[in-house]
Amino acid sequence: MLVTRRALAGAAVAATVVLTVLGTGAARAAPDGGKGAGRPLAAPLDNSLAPDFGARAKVTASPAASAALATIQGRIADYVAKNGTGYTFGSYLDSTTGRIVLETDAPAGVVAALTDLSGVSVTRARAASLVEVRPTGIAFHRRDDAAPFWGGAGVRSGSSICTTGYALENAGGTRFLTTAGHCFPEGATVLTESLNNTVGVVSNRLSFVELIGGQSYAGRVYTGGVASSTSLPVVGAGGAVVGFADYCHSGRTTGEQCGHTANSTTAQICTASGCIAPVIAFSGGIMPAGGDAGSPFYAKNATSIWIRGHLIASTPTTSYAARWQEVQAAYGATIVLG
Numbered sequence: 001m002l003v004t005r006r007a008l009a010g011a012a013v014a015a016t017v018v019l020t021v022l023g024t025g026a027a028r029a030a031p032d033g034g035k036g037a038g039r040p041l042a043a044p045l046d047n048s049l050a051p052d053f054g055a056r057a058k059v060t061a062s063p064a065a066s067a068a069l070a071t072i073q074g075r076i077a078d079y080v081a082k083n084g085t086g087y088t089f090g091s092y093l094d095s096t097t098g099r100i101v102l103e104t105d106a107p108a109g110v111v112a113a114l115t116d117l118s119g120v121s122v123t124r125a126r127a128a129s130l131v132e133v134r135p136t137g138i139a140f141h142r143r144d145d146a147a148p149f150w151g152g153a154g155v156r157s158g159s160s161i162c163t164t165g166y167a168l169e170n171a172g173g174t175r176f177l178t179t180a181g182h183c184f185p186e187g188a189t190v191l192t193e194s195l196n197n198t199v200g201v202v203s204n205r206l207s208f209v210e211l212i213g214g215q216s217y218a219g220r221v222y223t224g225g226v227a228s229s230t231s232l233p234v235v236g237a238g239g240a241v242v243g244f245a246d247y248c249h250s251g252r253t254t255g256e257q258c259g260h261t262a263n264s265t266t267a268q269i270c271t272a273s274g275c276i277a278p279v280i281a282f283s284g285g286i287m288p289a290g291g292d293a294g295s296p297f298y299a300k301n302a303t304s305i306w307i308r309g310h311l312i313a314s315t316p317t318t319s320y321a322a323r324w325q326e327v328q329a330a331y332g333a334t335i336v337l338g
Contacts, residue, residue, distance in 0.1 A: 057095035109196035144194035152222035154193030154252030165310035171332030176211035179294030219338035233338025237307035251292030259285030
């Protein structure tokens with residue numbers, strides 16, 4: 001249970017009041033004969049009678065292991081001071097094995113940097129090779145995705161940041177992830193937003209869609225907030241229905257937002273990328289923002305997602321999504337199911 005500083009201060013004041021009223025004399029016993037102060041011992045008992053007396057570690061840590069742990073713990077402290085407390089780190093020398101234990105929910109790239117002792121002495125580096133990393137919780141999320149990659153995740157190449165849409169298979173049976181056609185140039189290497197993992201390489205770029213390929217991709221979409229690890233499986237894909245008022249998008253900037261109304265499925269949008277039609281025009285709810293381009297546009301229930309398209313553009317009042325039907329036709333594609 002968490003106790004606030006104010007609660008502790010209040011408790012201290014209350015204790016002061018009680019002591020003032022009841023007195024603090026050591027000889028005074030509780031009036032009901034219950035939980036009194038107890039009788040004082042003539043002398044403290046010998047510590048050798050305590051159950052932990054004489055206990056010894058099974059393995060004594062080597063000086064090299066101790067030095068390696070000190071280095072790693074210093075790096076962790078510096079990392080937390082610079083980057084904040086988004087991840088948890090617990091580190092110690094295990095007295096039963098002599099190994100350095102690191103328990104953390106930080107992604108693999110962060111852990112590798114913190115535990116890399118290749119530039120220090122040979123003996124300390126050898127001790128670091130005995131580091132046992134114990135992942136805690138879920139070590140991936142929307143902005144730090146891991147293979148197999150999902151839709152709704154933040155991705156970047158150079159200074160450009162977008163969101164993945166959904167996984168598909170082309171006519172040849174190869175899997176890709178979609179994003180908006182204006183996000184990255186043909187041949188660009190796309191990384192997770194955290195820069196910890198390679199999502200793939202851009203190919204088959206069209207005005208309204210481009211494919212990211214070369215890695216493994218699954219039929220799931222991130223749900224929840226901007227740092228969420230939750231997802232739902234894709235169970236189908238098809239056309240949007242005009243008038244339906246609870247469509248969703250799921251992007252790296254605004255997270256999952258529902259309550260969108262499809263106003264048209266034959267709209268046209270013209271931007272710096274040219275004119276694209278037909279597309280879905282939708283409004284209502286919390287709308288997409290910069291960085292959400294490529295976000296999947298879908299209908300959902302409590303357990304499943306049906307893809308209807310992906311975000312390509314927004315104005316202050318209306319957003320536009322490329323239709324699944326056009327993506328399907330362009331690549332002879334089938335949707336990847338979760």
